[in-house]
Amino acid sequence: MVPQSRAEFEGGIDSARPPSYVAIMRYVCSNCHTPLDAEPTDEHKVCPRCKAEAGIEPVKDKPPMAMQLFGIVLLVAAVATVGGSLLGLTG
């Protein structure tokens, strides 16, 4: 009973997705470094500035490493603070 209802649940999610949904990715021209948005399935991406068809590279949408480290430091500091206060209360 459970797997059946789960399959129906996942099917419901799929049917709820708009059929016209297209994932737009950010690319950058390795020739003139102009950013452009294009569909990953588009095989003929052209740079809007220098009209180059070759060298259109996908851009990784990831935060800079410095920001990731900053977030980790904040998390560790928060855990240490909470843990320290808990130890202080119980000890």
Ligand SMILES: [Zn+2]
């Ligand atoms: Zn270009």
